[in-house]
Amino acid sequence: MRYEKGRKDESRRRIVEAAAARFRGDGIAASGVAAIMSDAGLTNGALYPHFQSKAELVRESVGTALAEQSRQLQETLASGGPEAAIDTYLSAAHRDNPGTGCTLAALLPELARQPPEARSFYAERLSAMVDRIAAALPPQTPNAQGIALAVQATLVGALQLARAVEGTELSDRILAAAADAARALVAPHQ
Template sequence: MPYPEGHKLKVRGRIIESAAKAFRTNGIREISVPVIMKGAGLTHGGFYSHFDNKEQLVLETCQYAISDTIALLQKAADQAGEEAKIEAVIDFYLSPYHRDQKELGCILPALSAEIPLSSEEVGQVFTQELQRMIDFISDLAQIDPAAGSAVMSLMVGTIVLARSVSDSKLSDQLLTAGKQNAKGLLGIARASN
């Protein structure tokens, strides 16, 4: 009996979602294809009917994960008043929820340290996806891309450090300081326009 139309695409989507959760939580190198397939509720053997290799999955997962993060941040922006959209994005990104829900969060903090050790193609896709996040921040804040890069860098760095420390009080302080300074950068960027 043949599978219904779109079945293969749905299964591929489940694999990418499983990979996104796994990579966000543990990085690329620590996660094997069998773990990803198990997370998708599938057996390891079916992987190669969807992807040529793990690198292809990494490429598509980076693109998926950034689209997912942008949609999440856009939702936070849409719930805020017109003047407070970028502030709502900063507040969400640098929230305890985002810090603690690694498997659902932004993939940039999770993979930044691994990308220089990956293939050139993975590095190129990661760069494109980072640029997409910078463009999203810049457009939403109505600031130039250089300022958007600074805000995005501060946000990603803050999350990396807030997730890295074992002291919850220090972690919360890092989030608070990151929010204040990201919003401060916005003020400087907007004043110079």
């Protein structure tokens, strides 16, 4: 049986998207291949023509999710600047939907346990996001990279904390306090 052109690419894209959402929502360790493939609308056996292992799928799906996140960050920064990016990131909607949200905030503890070459790859993606934030600061901002890194760390850490106590008043307070802190980091340079 012959399949139409592009079917293999479409299947791979569906697998990567399903894996990224499943990993962000449930974690890497808790996400089995069967669930991912079911989410993609494919059989378990359809994974192996595309990926040799779950580890390979993790790397590609997380990398793809981080690239998409970086693209979305660029759009938000271009349309509303750093404050818009802070408000979008530290929103209740983002907190309440980890399956479609920030890959780093959803997976940070698991990413830290990945092999060194995978962590290096994720570090490159993180650096690209920090570079985007730094580039959105006004020219001549002293230590723009340091400010951008502090903003990124504040956002990711706050989102993780807010998710850990989701459903409580404390969760909302964490988001608000972190937004104020991140705005204070960029405010003197606006």
